[in-house]
Amino acid sequence: xxxxxxxxxxxxxxxxxxxxxxxxxxxxxxxxxxxxxxxxxxxxxxxxxxxxxxxxxxxxxxxxxxxxxxxxxxxxxxxxxxxxxxxxxxxxxxxxxxxxxxxxxxxxxxxxxxxxxxxxxxxxxxxxxxxxxxxxxxxxxxxxxxxxxxxxxxxxxxxxxxxxxxxxxxxxxxxxxxxxxxxxxxxxxxxxxxxxxxxxxxxxxxxxxxxxxxxxxxxxxxxxxxxxxxxxxxxxxxxxxxxxxxxxxxxxxxxxxxxxxxxxxxxxxxxxxxxxxxxxxxxxxxxxxxxxxxxxxxxxxxxxxxxxxxxxxxxxxxxxxxxxxxxxxxxxxxxxxxxxxxxxxxxxxxxxxxxxxxxxxxxxxxxxxxxxxxxxxxxxxxxxxxxxxxxxxxxxxxxxxxxxxxxxxxxxxxxxxxxxxxxxxxxxxxxxxxxxxxxxxxxxxxxxxxxxxxxxxxxxxxxxxxxxxx
Amino acid sequence: xxxxxxxxxxxxxxxxxxxxxxxxxxxxxxxxxxxxxxxxxxxxxxxxxxxxxxxxxxxxxxxxxxxxxxxxxxxxxxxxxxxxxxxxxxxxxxxxxxxxxxxxxxxxxxxxxxxxxxxxxxxxxxxxxxxxxxxxxxxxxxxxxxxxxxxxxxxxxxxxxxxxxxxxxxxxxxxxxxxxxxxxxxxxxxxxxxxxxxxxxxxxxxxxxxxxxxxxxxxxxxxxxxxxxxxxxxxxxxxxxxxxxxxxxxxxxxxxxxxxxxxxxxxxxxxxxxxxxxxxxxxxxxxxxxxxxxxxxxxxxxxxxxxxxxxxx
Numbered sequence: 207x208x209x210x211x212x213x214x215x216x217x218x219x220x221x222x223x224x225x226x227x228x229x230x231x232x233x234x235x236x237x238x239x240x241x242x243x244x245x246x247x248x249x250x251x252x253x254x255x256x257x258x259x260x261x262x263x264x265x266x267x268x269x270x271x272x273x274x275x276x277x278x279x280x281x282x283x284x285x286x287x288x289x290x291x292x293x294x295x296x297x298x299x300x301x302x303x304x305x306x307x308x309x310x311x312x313x314x315x316x317x318x319x320x321x322x323x324x325x326x327x328x329x330x331x332x333x334x335x336x337x338x339x340x341x342x343x344x345x346x347x348x349x350x351x352x353x354x355x356x357x358x359x360x361x362x363x364x365x366x367x368x369x370x371x372x373x374x375x376x377x378x379x380x381x382x383x384x385x386x387x388x389x390x391x392x393x394x395x396x397x398x399x400x401x402x403x404x405x406x407x408x409x410x411x412x413x414x415x416x417x418x419x420x421x422x423x424x425x426x427x428x429x430x431x432x433x434x435x436x437x438x439x440x441x442x443x444x445x446x447x448x449x450x451x452x453x454x455x456x457x458x459x460x461x462x463x464x465x466x467x468x469x470x471x472x473x474x475x476x477x478x479x480x481x482x483x484x485x486x487x488x489x490x491x492x493x494x495x496x497x498x499x500x501x502x503x504x505x506x507x508x509x510x511x512x513x514x515x516x517x518x519x520x521x522x523x524x525x526x527x528x529x530x531x532x533x534x535x536x537x538x539x540x541x542x543x544x545x546x547x548x549x550x551x552x553x554x555x556x557x558x559x560x561x562x563x564x565x566x567x568x569x570x571x572x573x574x575x576x577x578x579x580x581x582x583x584x585x586x587x588x589x590x591x592x593x594x595x596x597x598x599x600x601x602x603x604x605x606x607x608x609x610x611x612x613x614x615x616x617x618x619x620x621x622x623x624x625x626x627x628x629x630x631x632x633x634x635x636x637x638x639x640x641x642x643x644x645x646x647x648x649x650x651x652x653x654x655x656x657x658x659x660x661x662x663x664x665x666x667x668x669x670x671x672x673x674x675x676x
Numbered sequence: 677x678x679x680x681x682x683x684x685x686x687x688x689x690x691x692x693x694x695x696x697x698x699x700x701x702x703x704x705x706x707x708x709x710x711x712x713x714x715x716x717x718x719x720x721x722x723x724x725x726x727x728x729x730x731x732x733x734x735x736x737x738x739x740x741x742x743x744x745x746x747x748x749x750x751x752x753x754x755x756x757x758x759x760x761x762x763x764x765x766x767x768x769x770x771x772x773x774x775x776x777x778x779x780x781x782x783x784x785x786x787x788x789x790x791x792x793x794x795x796x797x798x799x800x801x802x803x804x805x806x807x808x809x810x811x812x813x814x815x816x817x818x819x820x821x822x823x824x825x826x827x828x829x830x831x832x833x834x835x836x837x838x839x840x841x842x843x844x845x846x847x848x849x850x851x852x853x854x855x856x857x858x859x860x861x862x863x864x865x866x867x868x869x870x871x872x873x874x875x876x877x878x879x880x881x882x883x884x885x886x887x888x889x890x891x892x893x894x895x896x897x898x899x900x901x902x903x904x905x906x907x908x909x910x911x912x913x914x915x916x917x918x919x920x921x922x923x924x925x926x927x928x929x930x931x932x933x934x935x936x937x938x939x940x941x942x943x944x945x946x947x948x949x950x951x952x953x954x955x956x957x958x959x960x961x962x963x964x965x966x967x968x969x970x971x972x973x974x975x976x977x978x979x980x981x982x983x984x985x986x987x988x989x
Binding site for chain 1 (some may be wrong): 677678679680681683769772773775776832930934936986987
């Protein structure tokens with residue numbers, strides 16, 4: 207079956223959100239668009255030197271490909287999506303609070319106790335700790351895929367440390383430079399205020415007793431980290447300090463940064479360093495990326511850490527498979543956004559099914575991310591499937607399996623004109639005393655014809671994502 | 677408010693940009709000297725290495741002081757932390773670390789300098805191409821300085837940049853003078869031989885001052901005038917006095933901004949005083965070599981004190 211195209215589905219013709227763009231596109235000269243495509247590349251190389259240089263060695267040449275055809279979402283579709291995401295994010299925070307306190311959900315038998323107790327992403331150090339404002343996951347990047355006109359599914363919650371928001375902002379900036387006239391014709395909701403919203407949102411969950419102007423800092427593992435560009439970009443745009451572990455120490459019960467005038471207290475830390483490296487006194491003793499003693503300050507309520515330590519358990523794929531139950535348990539309502547059907551290989555019946563249907567399924571490690579350690583059945587050879595089934599049998603609880611979905615497509619501009627490619631969507635959510643979702647997000651697109659893999663490391667690109675003001 | 681680590685990064689970024697440029701000048705002067713048949717070219721290349729302050733590192737890599745070994749070592753040997761390639765790489769790494777403290781123009785000029793010099797110095801440079809490479813290095817560093825001065829806010833970040841630049845430059849000028857101080861000592865006749873003339877010109881050339889010297893003094897090179905020019909002249913941008921006036925100015929701004937004086941202010945003040953003696957004869961009388969070695973030591977100490985006083989680490 208052909209995939210659902212978001213601009214021009216085979217059966218119904220041009221979809222409404224794309225009519226304005228289509229009108230404009232019909233008047234465009236192919237040569238001019240090709241020229242614009244090259245301009246985009248130039249803009250990216252120039253501002254874009256930024257992307258390039260912040261990558262790894264020799265990254266001067268490494269740009270994530272950008273496609274100039276926007277992915278367009280109607281206001282109505284967006285409202286529906288955001289309601290579903292809000293519900294989900296509420297449930298995630300309630301779930302985190304519960305598992306680190308009374309564990310009602312385990313008592314009620316809705317999810318198995320060992321899934322929490324023996325989970326490496328569950329931090330016993332967080333038991334009984336209530337973060338400032340009661341928020342655990344402050345910044346979320348929900349990955350959403352679409353199957354047809356009405357079906358959206360959540361692929362991953364990314365409640366720990368989602369990245370990519372800088373691409374959302376740079377993509378929009380580039381599109382506005384290339385096609386200012388499009389933004390006059392079509393009302394697109396702005397995303398540019400994300401850094402201000404992030405700053406307000408982080409400020410709103412400052413520790414009790416801190417006055418209205420909290421000191422916020424972004425903690426990066428350092429300039430050699432692959433996402434350093436984003437860390438520097440966000441600190442810059444928010445107008446806050448970008449700090450490394452070596453800048454910080456605990457002074458008089460607070461976390462403080464070393465400035466040219468001495469140590470200055472930090473109230474809110476947006477950290478882009480993993481839990482394991484956050485505090486060598488509590489977690490990995492060999493880590494130089496974190497701050498010795500920060501967990502004590504945190505437990506005493508003297509600093510906000512966003513996202514909270516221990517949040518990563520939500521990104522566990524076995525936990526993911528229980529999201530419908532989790533949402534219902536905490537919100538009292540059915541999940542508005544669907545989960546992808548998931549087989550937990552820890553369950554004998556499921557394992558049997560998965561082993562028998564390996565060539566049709568996608569099998570993932572429960573703690574994996576970024577497309578590593580997974581098997582894409584339909585694309586794998588018989589030998590690969592065979593080898594993978596051995597791994598599955600050896601450690602079934604380490605895996606889950608999902609059907610191969612026919613992701614929706616959006617057109618990209620190729621040398622032969624528009625051509626459909628598979629896409630996903632990552633909207634960015636901010637949680638403080640309220641939930642805010644910037645109208646837009648990061649659309650990742652598989653640039654190879656027929657490919658379902660949107661990851662930038664494997665031939666994926668990005669698109670500007672428009673939410674219409676209609 | 678500025679992180680100590682950021683101040684450190686800015687300071688060293690500027691020191692290394694300055695160093696890359698100074699290396700290009702030293703090589704330039706060395707090449708010119710080696711062309712004059714009146715001198716032994718090995719001696720000239722040795723004094724280039726001495727002026728660059730990298731003698732022991734050089735001896736570990738090469739046995740012979742020649743145009744090939746010295747230019748390669750100073751231009752592109754990454755085992756030499758002061759080579760142009762190492763310096764521009766270190767400058768860029770520091771710049772990248774303090775990205776949020778720089779204007780986009782400044783950062784892009786550093787990054788582009790790095791990209792183009794990496795290409796140029798990636799493989800051995802043919803001796804015939806050395807002049808073009810030296811020009812390119814000076815052009816790239818001039819572009820960085822232009823972007824920096826044209827766009828950076830005059831705040832504490834600017835002050836730490838200035839201190840870095842001028843501590844490095846003062847060190848460079850003092851070393852060049854110290855390596856050749858003996859040719860500046862008053863001789864019986866006070867009229868230099870042809871060889872002396874070349875030597876004097878070489879000193880001026882290595883700080884790009886052989887033309888401007890003539891604008892200030894009479895056309896003849898006189899050792900006392902050269903020493904006066906490079907040590908005491910307030911308007912000569914590579915003289916010790918000029919460097920210290922700028923360092924003192926930036927330190928004064930920092931003291932104002934932060935409302936605090938530190939040991940580095942005292943050290944800078946004392947060094948300034950020694951450069952305000954008015955007549956270079958005073959320095960000659962007390963011993964030029966002694967004066968210069970003492971200056972190099974004090975200048976080094978100032979760098980350490982700035983790092984400590986402003987919590988670089």
